[in-house]
Amino acid sequence: MFYRxxxxxxxxxxxxxxxFPILQDRIGxxxxxxxxxxxxxxxxxxxxxxxxxxxFLVFSLAAMGLxxxxxxxxxxxxxxxxxxxxxxxxxxKLTTIFPNVNIIxxxxxxxxxxxxxxxxxGLPSLRIKGFYLAVATLAxxxxxxxxxxxxxxxxxxxxxxxxxVPQRTLFDVAITGxxxxxxxxxxxxxxxxxxxxxxxxxxxxxxxxxxxxxVRDMDIAAExxxxxxxxxxxxxxxxxxxxxxxxxxxxxxxxxxxxxxxDAFNIRQSFNILFMVIIGGLGSLIGCFLGAxxxxxxxxxxKFGFPAIGIAIGSETAEHLNHLLVGGLIIFFLIVEPxxxxxxxxxxxxxxRTWPFPY
Amino acid sequence: xxxLRQIEPGEQLLNVENVSLRFGGxxxxxxxxxxxxxxxVRAIIGPNGAGKTxxxxxxxxxxxxxxxxxxxxxxxxxxxxPHVAATQGIARTFQNVALFKGMTTLDNIMxxxxxxxxxxxxxxxxxHGPAMNEEIEHRKFVEEIIDxxxxxxIRKVPVGKLPYGLQKRVELGRALAMEPELLLLDEPMAGMNxxxxxxxxxxxxxTKEQYGTTIALIEHDMGVVMDLSDRVVVLxxxxxxxxxxxxxxxxxxxxxxxxLGVAH
Numbered sequence: 001m002f003y004r005x006x007x008x009x010x011x012x013x014x015x016x017x018x019x020f021p022i023l024q025d026r027i028g029x030x031x032x033x034x035x036x037x038x039x040x041x042x043x044x045x046x047x048x049x050x051x052x053x054x055x056f057l058v059f060s061l062a063a064m065g066l067x068x069x070x071x072x073x074x075x076x077x078x079x080x081x082x083x084x085x086x087x088x089x090x091x092x093k094l095t096t097i098f099p100n101v102n103i104i105x106x107x108x109x110x111x112x113x114x115x116x117x118x119x120x121x122g123l124p125s126l127r128i129k130g131f132y133l134a135v136a137t138l139a140x141x142x143x144x145x146x147x148x149x150x151x152x153x154x155x156x157x158x159x160x161x162x163x164x165v166p167q168r169t170l171f172d173v174a175i176t177g178x179x180x181x182x183x184x185x186x187x188x189x190x191x192x193x194x195x196x197x198x199x200x201x202x203x204x205x206x207x208x209x210x211x212x213x214x215v216r217d218m219d220i221a222a223e224x225x226x227x228x229x230x231x232x233x234x235x236x237x238x239x240x241x242x243x244x245x246x247x248x249x250x251x252x253x254x255x256x257x258x259x260x261x262x263d264a265f266n267i268r269q270s271f272n273i274l275f276m277v278i279i280g281g282l283g284s285l286i287g288c289f290l291g292a293x294x295x296x297x298x299x300x301x302x303k304f305g306f307p308a309i310g311i312a313i314g315s316e317t318a319e320h321l322n323h324l325l326v327g328g329l330i331i332f333f334l335i336v337e338p339x340x341x342x343x344x345x346x347x348x349x350x351x352x353r354t355w356p357f358p359y
Numbered sequence: 360x361x362x363l364r365q366i367e368p369g370e371q372l373l374n375v376e377n378v379s380l381r382f383g384g385x386x387x388x389x390x391x392x393x394x395x396x397x398x399x400v401r402a403i404i405g406p407n408g409a410g411k412t413x414x415x416x417x418x419x420x421x422x423x424x425x426x427x428x429x430x431x432x433x434x435x436x437x438x439x440x441p442h443v444a445a446t447q448g449i450a451r452t453f454q455n456v457a458l459f460k461g462m463t464t465l466d467n468i469m470x471x472x473x474x475x476x477x478x479x480x481x482x483x484x485x486x487h488g489p490a491m492n493e494e495i496e497h498r499k500f501v502e503e504i505i506d507x508x509x510x511x512x513i514r515k516v517p518v519g520k521l522p523y524g525l526q527k528r529v530e531l532g533r534a535l536a537m538e539p540e541l542l543l544l545d546e547p548m549a550g551m552n553x554x555x556x557x558x559x560x561x562x563x564x565x566t567k568e569q570y571g572t573t574i575a576l577i578e579h580d581m582g583v584v585m586d587l588s589d590r591v592v593v594l595x596x597x598x599x600x601x602x603x604x605x606x607x608x609x610x611x612x613x614x615x616x617x618x619l620g621v622a623h
Contacts, residue, residue, distance in 0.1 A: 013498045014491065202486035206494060207469075207476045210462070214470045217459035224419065225537065226445035226474035283461065 003352040019201055036190055041183045050182035050255075056296050057186075057193045058251045063276040063288035064200055065243030070274070071282035072204060073236035074216030075125050076133055079118070079140035080244050080273045085265030086114035086144060087245025088252040089154045092163050096156055103168035103176055103253065107192065110249040111242035117144070118241020125233045141267050148265065165258040176253045185254040192250060196243065201285055203239070212236050213283070279333055281342025290341035294333070298326055364433035368398040371430075372541060372573050373418065378427030380413055380597075387413040388424070388597045395541065400567060400574045402588035402605075404581075406617060410597040411577045412454060415543045418575070419444040419451055432540070446474060448540030452530045452547060454577075460519035464529050467518055468504060471536025472497040504532045507569070508562060524555040531562060535570065542566070544576045548583055556580065560587060585609065593617070 003024050010016040020026045040053060066080045090110035095103055121140035125133055148154060155161055167177030174180040175188050203209055214222035215232050223229055248265060256264060272295065280291020302322045303315075313321065337344045366372050373395040380388040388410045395401045403411045416422040418429065420439040428437045431447065450471075459467050476497060482490035505511055508528050513521060518529055527547060534542055547563070548556045560583060566572050578584050584591060585605040593601040593614050601611040608614055 013495045013502075017491075017494060017498065199484050203483050206483045206486055206490055207473060207478075208480065208483050210466055210470050211473060213462050213466070214459050214473075217461050218457045220421075220441075221453070221457040221459070222470070223441045224445055224451060225470050225533070226442050227470075228442050 003349065003355075005353065017205075019205060033194070037187070041187060044183075046182050049186045052297055052300055054182070054186055054189060054255045056292055057189050058247055058255050059273065059276060059292035059296055060289045061193050061196060061250065062244055062247035062273045063280060063292050064197065064285065065240045065245075065247060066273050066277050067240075067280075067282065067285070067288050068200065068204070068212070068243060069122075069236045069240035070277055071284065071287070072209065072216060073212040073233065073240075075122070075233060075236065076130065076274075077137045077237070077240065078134050078267070078270050078274065079121060079137040079144070081265040081267060081269035082141045082144035083114045083118050083241040083244035084248025084251060084269065085148050086117050086241075087111055087248035088163065088265065089148065090114065090245065091249035091253060092156075092165075093154065095166065095168065099166070099168075102170060104170065104188065104192070107246060107249045107253065111245040114245025114248070115238040115242040118244070119234045119238040122234050122237025122241075125237065126230045138267075141270055145266060160260070162260045163252055163258050165253050165256075176257070178257065180254075180257075189250055189254045192246065196246065197285065200243070204285070208235070216283075275330065279330055279340055281340030281345075284340070284342035286345060287340050287342030290345065294329065294341065295326065298329060302326075366397045366432055366540075368571070370397050371395070372397040372432065373575075374430040375414075375418070376428050376430070378414075378417060378424045378429065380410075380417060380422055380424045386597050388417070388594075390427070391594065391597070391599045392427075393592045393599065393602055395573060395575055396590075397540075397573050398567070398571065399589040400563070400576055400587050402576045402578060402584045402591040403594065404578065404584055404591060405594035408596075409594040411594055412545055413597075414594070415451060415545055415575070415577065418541075419449050419543060445537065448538070449543065450534035450537040450539035450541075451543035452527070452534050452545060454545040454549065456523070456526045456530055458518045458526055458530055458533070461517060463515050463517055464510060464521070464532075465498075465501065465505070465514045467529055468501045468532045468536045469497065471533040472501065474537065501536055504535050507535075507565070508532050524551050524558075527551070527555075527559065528562070531559075531566075535566060535572075538570070539572055542572045542574045544574060544578075546577050546579065548578055548580055556583065563587060 005022045008023055010021065015021070020029060040049065044053065062080060062084055065083070066077060069075050069077050087110045090113035091106050094106040094110060098106075121137060124136040128136055149161065152161075155163055158164060165176050167174050167179055169175065170188070173184055175184050204212070211222070211227050211232050214225065214227060215229060215236075219229055222232075251264065252258065276291035276295050277288065278291070279294055280289070281287025299322050302325055303318050333341065371394050375394065376392050378388055378391050379386070391414065403414060405411050413422060417424050420441045420443065423438045428435050431449070459470060462470070476493055478490045478493045482488060505514060508531065510525065510528055510532065513525060518526055521529065531544075531547065544563070548559050551559065563574060563576070564587065567574060576584070576588060588605060590603060591601075591605055591608045592599060593608055593611070595617040600613045600617060601608050
């Protein structure tokens with residue numbers, strides 16, 4: 001009813017090529033940003049912020065990374081967890097070697113390291129495709145996981161083999177370490193995620209994004225358009241790993257606050273993020289957020305929602321129920337819409353546009 | 360490689376000399392020579408399996424012939440990569456449509472502009488300033504092509520959802536966006552009805568008129584071939600059996616035999 005583009009005429013190509021050409025979309029995004037940046041920090045409980053919102057944002061960022069290579073460029077990667085780990089370790093090493101440089105700079109810079117490693121492991125993608133490439137990227141996962149455990153230099157020779165996140169400040173406010181409040185960490189994380197989503201959207205809407213999609217949809221024709229496949233694919237891997245690396249760094253520094261990396265960045269994490277991307281929608285930025293939300297927030301609602309409305313279930317039962325329901329939901333959504341939640345969202349928008357008429 | 364020359368209309372744009380292409384024991388093309396003159400429509404015809412598409416693949420670098428050489432714009436080469444062919448101004452369409460199915464018509468044609476876009480990765484981070492100006496400039500060019508091919512109404516439709524005839528037209532648009540010197544069309548009218556064929560013929564002739572593009576055309580519809588092309592080369596079993604104007608080729612006994620069969 002209110003979601004109409006009627007009467008919104010575009011007079012310039014720039015207006016027509018905007019990411020959100022419809023006024024209502026722009027209002028919607030503004031509302032979401034205000035809620036995320038003002039309402040949630042002011043009203044959200046510590047539990048909500050640290051157990052729901054922070055993981056959600058971290059996974060959205062990681063899913064965005066994987067979506068660039070898998071959704072946009074059509075190259076399946078199972079190394080996401082490892083690339084996240086590279087980011088986390090890079091950030092840890094950088095901040096222990098250069099403690100005076102602001103941690104936010106190191107979080108963003110750590111992506112560069114995982115981009116380099118991602119591009120190196122992306123080399124086979126020129127020759128192999130599909131499932132075979134997925135298996136080749138598994139090599140990255142296993143090799144890097146091995147490094148995380150066996151190279152003590154990475155965790156500064158600590159006896160436990162874990163990353164200990166030091167305290168770092170921004171304008172004298174602790175943003176990492178034990179003294180950082182969840183709200184501060186959440187706000188820093190939100191800033192990083194919003195910035196990186198904006199950049200991803202810029203890249204993907206321009207020449208580079210079209211190059212990626214051309215390689216995905218028909219690589220032979222793409223080559224004929226003058227696109228060189230190897231640089232295009234490597235760039236996709238590098239960009240994707242950059243996002244994953246930053247996601248890994250924020251995961252360690254702003255969410256976990258330290259821990260054993262081999263556990264956090266194992267193959268299950270890679271699959272977890274791959275599922276988020278598939279359920280959210282391949283080749284869609286909003287799908288990353290929807291997928292991360294579904295796979296993150298639903299388990300939490302199941303775990304804490306039932307006791308909250310008075311249904312007492314044991315924690316073990318809750319855990320089992322959790323697996324059952326999340327699995328069921330995944331199957332349900334994939335049957336209803338194989339192209340993911342992003343497509344469902346598009347269909348909803350289309351219906352709203354034509355409402356009350358069917359088409 | 361020698362620098363490429365500008366070719367004047369009427370001059371030889373492409374020259375194929377004694378090209379042979381084999382896949383193991385299968386001889387796809389045997390000792391074929393012909394040339395394409397700038398500004399003409401050159402048809403390549405022949406029965407199924409005659410090596411027509413292989414010939415196009417040799418010209419734009421997908422296949423590397425075992426023997427023979429190709430001179431394009433004054434530079435001779437025996438091997439090249441498809442993306443190099445693209446930078447030198449060779450564009451093509453495919454027999455079975457090879458569009459980017461998940462992208463809109465507009466984006467598909469914009470991909471054709473990729474080579475003309477120079478702004479670095481850095482500017483793309485912002486999508487403002489130089490990168491955006493470049494996008495808008497190329498969008499204008501693409502809109503002209505969309506106008507030319509009369510596909511304004513499907514500008515924002517994903518091409519996977521379009522009917523076949525329109526997909527063929529979008530594919531032509533994508534090739535034209537490259538501003539090619541030489542346009543290779545592989546059966547542009549296959550599977551079309553009469554009206555769509557007439558439209559497509561009009562677009563091909565207009566392309567030649569308006570953009571001055573030289574066209575190499577593979578087509579099975581003889582009416583179309585004879586009406587559109589300036590010269591025709593006929594292949595059979597990978598061997599050239601005739602070369603000349605449509606009237607000469609029509610009268611050639613070998614060509615008649617190839618198409619109609621010979622009484623034994």
